[in-house]
Amino acid sequence: MTxxxxxxxxxxxxIEFVLGTLSTAERSExxxxxxGDAALRQVVSFWEDQLSPLTARVPSVRPPExxxxxxxxxxxxxxxxxxxxxxxxxxxGSAEIIMLRxxxxxxxxxxxxxxxxxxxLAGIIVLxxxxxxxxxxxxxxxxxxxxxxxxxxxxxxxxxxTVQVRALAAETPAGHSLELWSIVGSGAPRSLGIxxxxxARVPVPAADRRRLDGATLAVTVEPQGGxxxxxxxxxxxxxxxxxxxxx
Amino acid sequence: MSATAxxxxxxxxxxxxxxxxxxxxxxxxLADKLAGVARxxxxxxxxxxxxxxxxxxxxxxxxxxxxxxxxxxxxDAYLKIWENASRYSPEAGHPLSWMISISRNRAIDxxxxxxxxxxxxxxxxxxxxxxxxxxxxxxxxxxxxxRLSHCLEGLEATQRRCFVDAYLEGFSREELAERYERxxxxxxxxxxxxxxxxxxxxxxx
Numbered sequence: 001m002t003x004x005x006x007x008x009x010x011x012x013x014x015i016e017f018v019l020g021t022l023s024t025a026e027r028s029e030x031x032x033x034x035x036g037d038a039a040l041r042q043v044v045s046f047w048e049d050q051l052s053p054l055t056a057r058v059p060s061v062r063p064p065e066x067x068x069x070x071x072x073x074x075x076x077x078x079x080x081x082x083x084x085x086x087x088x089x090x091x092x093g094s095a096e097i098i099m100l101r102x103x104x105x106x107x108x109x110x111x112x113x114x115x116x117x118x119x120x121l122a123g124i125i126v127l128x129x130x131x132x133x134x135x136x137x138x139x140x141x142x143x144x145x146x147x148x149x150x151x152x153x154x155x156x157x158x159x160x161x162t163v164q165v166r167a168l169a170a171e172t173p174a175g176h177s178l179e180l181w182s183i184v185g186s187g188a189p190r191s192l193g194i195x196x197x198x199x200a201r202v203p204v205p206a207a208d209r210r211r212l213d214g215a216t217l218a219v220t221v222e223p224q225g226g227x228x229x230x231x232x233x234x235x236x237x238x239x240x241x242x243x244x245x246x247x
Numbered sequence: 248m249s250a251t252a253x254x255x256x257x258x259x260x261x262x263x264x265x266x267x268x269x270x271x272x273x274x275x276x277l278a279d280k281l282a283g284v285a286r287x288x289x290x291x292x293x294x295x296x297x298x299x300x301x302x303x304x305x306x307x308x309x310x311x312x313x314x315x316x317x318x319x320x321x322x323d324a325y326l327k328i329w330e331n332a333s334r335y336s337p338e339a340g341h342p343l344s345w346m347i348s349i350s351r352n353r354a355i356d357x358x359x360x361x362x363x364x365x366x367x368x369x370x371x372x373x374x375x376x377x378x379x380x381x382x383x384x385x386x387x388x389x390x391x392x393x394r395l396s397h398c399l400e401g402l403e404a405t406q407r408r409c410f411v412d413a414y415l416e417g418f419s420r421e422e423l424a425e426r427y428e429r430x431x432x433x434x435x436x437x438x439x440x441x442x443x444x445x446x447x448x449x450x451x452x
Contacts, residue, residue, distance in 0.1 A: 007446070015442035016435075018348075019413040020310075020355035021420045027359065047442075048348040049340030050449050053392035054414050055347055058309050060301035067304075067318050068296060071325050075289060 008043045018047040179222045181232055189218065194226050273298070277342040278335075285333035292329055299343060300325075303350045310354040310417035320357060324350040351417075358417050398448035402441050409434065410441040 008014065010033065016022050017030050034040055181189040220227075221234035277298065283291025303324060308317040327349050335345050399407055409427055412418055424431045 007443075011442070011446075012439045016438060019410070019438060020351065020359070020417050021413050021423070021434075021438065022359075023419070024356075024359045027356070045339040049344045050395060050445075051414055052341065052344035052347045053395045054411060055302070055306050056392050057411075058305050058415060061305040061308055062301045063304040063318060063321060067322060068293075068300070071296065071322050072289070072293060074322070074326060075292065075329060 008040055010037075010040055011043060014040060014043045015047055018044060018051060175224055176221050176234070177224055177226055179220050179226050179232070181218045181220065183218060189232050191227065191230070194222075273343065274341050277346075278337055281328075281332045281335050281342050284329060285335070292325075295328070296325060299346055302343070303346060306347060307350050307354045309415060310351065311357055316357060317354075320353045321350065324353050327353075355417050359419065394449065395445075398445050401444055401448055406437045406441050409437050413438060 010030075013022070013026075013030050017027065017034075022030060034044065177194045179194050180192040182192055183189045218232070220232040222232070223234075227233050277295065280291045280295040280298070284295060300321065304317060304321050307320045307324070308314065311317050311320060324346070328346055331349075335342060339345065399411070402410065405427065409423055412426070413423060418426065420431050420434050423434045427434065429437075
């Protein structure tokens with residue numbers, strides 16, 4: 001941006017977008033406009049770059065070491081397939097992290113079908129126990145789609161015996177449901193329940209409880225109310241696996 | 248997993264005059280690492296993380312005020328950095344600015360949504376404040392902070408605080424209205440007016 005250039009007609013929105021004061025709806029609308037407006041993207045870049053020195057006023061805080069390990073383990077490896085996950089460094093680490101891997105191709109095909117958008121899904125799956133998982137620390141995974149919001153945050157708290165699936169921006173195609181599955185080894189997927197609006201308590205099959213450690217988790221798009229067959233029928237939109245954090 | 252896990256502890260980024268200028272600067276180092284990341288170089292990515300994670304974590308934590316969520320957001324931001332490194336354009340600004348923007352965007356998305364959909368705030372409570380290390384992190388300053396500081400001085404004091412609060416604390420208009428005891432529309436007017444003043448000032452060389 002140069003001196004004296006007239007402001008972009010959406011300059012006011014751009015500054016509020018960068019500051020962060022737009023509402024969620026306004027942010028979404030602005031991002032939509034942004035995609036098709038290169039001049040507006042320049043305005044946003046200008047403000048982002050110019051204002052970032054303000055962060056010098058914020059003290060650095062060292063994140064926990066486990067974050068680094070989780071992050072490196074979450075990097076897609078070349079040729080990673082949908083359910084391909086690696087168990088890295090399987091020593092007795094203190095913390096386990098669920099890595100849910102996004103499946104981009106599958107997500108695209110799902111969104112092609114998708115109407116939009118039931119944003120505030122939240123499901124809580126309460127387990128009686130989580131045997132087989134070291135009760136040392138909480139497990140967490142952020143599942144996101146490329147270039148967009150984190151879609152799901154999955155937390156496993158062995159001490160409380162809960163698995164919490166918090167959907168931040170998961171889009172459920174109209175007339176469909178998102179269903180959560182566990183896959184142990186090469187076994188058939190077992191449903192852990194529907195990611196429904198509101199807090200849902202979903203019993204997990206007893207046989208699966210002790211085997212959650214190392215299980216692959218996957219989320220599929222199913223007909224309303226869940227798969228009619230007992231197995232996944234729709235596109236896998238997320239998948240991932242419980243892995244111990246590498247040390 | 249990378250073999251670099253046993254490296255030295257992460258250091259906060261160092262100050263860099265004008266990052267695209269010659270020098271020992273962080274900007275060039277980060278830009279090089281980003282170029283490596285764009286080629287899928289995991290070592291470069293690890294280096295990038297070590298150089299910037301405390302900075303980004305601090306910024307995100309300040310906004311989301313929950314360590315667990317801050318970890319989620321930062322992890323997510325770095326995955327986006329991994330995916331989009333090839334889209335970083337040096338002309339658009341300092342590489343750290345680019346990374347900060349990605350992180351802040353995620354953090355803001357979360358807190359806006361949390362405010363509107365009544366997302367449960369988990370456990371940590373005010374504990375996040377106690378984790379803050381040094382009162383001021385001089386190493387992380389950009390040289391251009393001088394110019395911004397100069398321009399900020401052109402704003403009326405209350406409106407300046409409001410503007411900076413919006414950026415650093417991630418407050419919504421409504422939260423700012425409450426904090427500054429003004430109607431929401433006044434807050435909007437303040438922010439826009441401040442931006443106009445800054446834009447004029449920052450555009451002058």
